[in-house]
Amino acid sequence: MSLARVHTRAQLGIDAPAVVVEVHLSSGLPAMSLVGLPETAVRESKDRVRSALINSQFEFPAKRITVNLAPADLPKEGGRYDLAIALGILAASGQVPASALDGYEFIGELTLGGELRAVPGVLPCALQSAAAGRVLVLPEASAAEAALCSQADCRAAAGLLQVTAFLHGQATLEPVQAQPEAAAEVRTLQDLADVRGQPQARRALEIAAAGGHNLLFIGPPGTGKTMLASRLPGILPPMSEDEALVAASVCSISHQVTDWARLWRVRPFRAPHHTASGVALVGGGTTPRPGEISLAHGGVLFLDELPEFSRKVLDVLREPLESGRIVISRASRSITFPAQFQLIAAMNPCPCGYFGDPSGRCRCTLEQIRRYQGQTSGPLLDRIDLHIEVPPMPPALLQQAPAGESSAAVQQRVMAARERQLQRQGCTNALLSGQQRDDMCRLESSDSDWLLTALERLQLSARGFHRVLKLARTIADMEAAECIQRPHLMEALGYRSLDRYRSG
Secondary structure: OOEEEEEEEOOEOOEOOEEEEEEEEEOOOOEEEEEOOEOHHHHOHHHHHHHHHHHOOOOOOOOEEEEEEEOOOOOEOOOOOHHHHHHHHHHHOOOOOHHHHOOEEEOOEEOOOOEEEOOOOHHHHHHHHHHHOOEEEEEHHHHHHHOOOOOOOEEEEOEHHHHHHHHOOOOOOOEOOOOHHHHOOOOOOOOHHHOOOOHHHHHHHHHHHHHOOOEEEEOOOOOOHHHHHHOHHHHOOOOOHHHHHHHHHHHHHOOOOOOOOOOOOOOOEEOOOOOOOHHHHHEEOOOOEEOHHHHOOOOEEEEOOHHHOOHHHHHOOHHHHHHOEEEEEOOOOEEEEEOOOEEEEEEOOOOOOOOOOOOOOOOOOHHHHHHHHOOOOHHHHHOOOEEEEOOOOOHHHHHHOOOOOOHHHHHHHHHHHHHHHHHHHOOOHHHOOHHHHHHHOOOOHHHHHHHHHHHHHHOOOHHHHHHHHHHHHHHHHHOOOOOOOHHHHHHHHHOOOOHHHHHO
């Protein structure tokens, strides 16, 4: 047989579109040509495959070899096609039975000696292979990652010889399986009990976790803003399997090798430095890669020293905060990455950090304070539901303060509030659509009039008004209240006011 077809998969964002490797042997001068829009790393696979076949004691055909990666309009990159190309050549030359390739997909990079190396994006391949009803054969180094997809049938191999022996029926490739002992390992998250004092900030953090709201901490240096933010993942509900698979897929294509079993279903916490560029934050590049907002999908994006970030960089967050995704467009294609995250930010009230401190050590002028606070755009701040002050605590009072409530206890209340939201509307309050908001956030006429008067006084936008309603709905859910009441509205409005800082 001079023509063989082998199934494999490409990488396009967090998707893994199917690719068919077609290999044809014909008479003519010995040569090997690779077509189908291959990039540099794929074109170099010709030399890797040739050496791997020879060093594995196979015959490299002395014929004209044409390898087509279909579909031709899909860009191909990386060494992920090596194994499929090698098996295609072996099948076309009759060294392995072509019929044995049916029902399988193959992915993996070959060394010159024929061993298999791990490739990025294995988890999306496993998900798509399961949907297509095929078995995925992959490198042993990628087995732990592929095992996260419980519905996929994946087989791991150490090298080309083991795969060919399996195709000849001379050996078996055992299905990869997750390790339940490792998967059940206790999560190594920081505990909220470490935070002493700051009851208002702790309350705001719990509300943000319960409703999926964005949160801004404002206060002098050393008051615990970063400590509070880092405790948020520990009080969030565990990720569902679908959420965890999407988050793990983003890590997989980002070349970020992690301890898959230990970190399975642990919500990510990303804290980029304020010097990060827009591309680092939202993703991009010649070959689009996910940025920090996508790596934080399902978890927390923490921006410390918020005004120190470039205003242009921060403004690119506005669309993902609303849509939960980021679309990166290039001349040839557009790629969509998930970006459903909670934004937690922290900032000082002034350049020196001590505006409003009882000691009076702040020497910033009113103009300096306004310029500093103005470095963060109003539209971005408008998308942050809670603005909470974190005041300094005297050392003597801090030593006397008892240990705070543990993350486990707070998480139980958060999970109860979220369960009410999911049963009522199928999503968290922060993600309510316009119609859902109107249905779930109805007010008594007296409360509605009072709220409108308060909003006019605070000069909140229509978006701010809607976010106050969602926030009040979360506070009501935490109290198991059926309807939003005046105290819920008053507390929600209190988290939207920054008049003290803005007025100087």
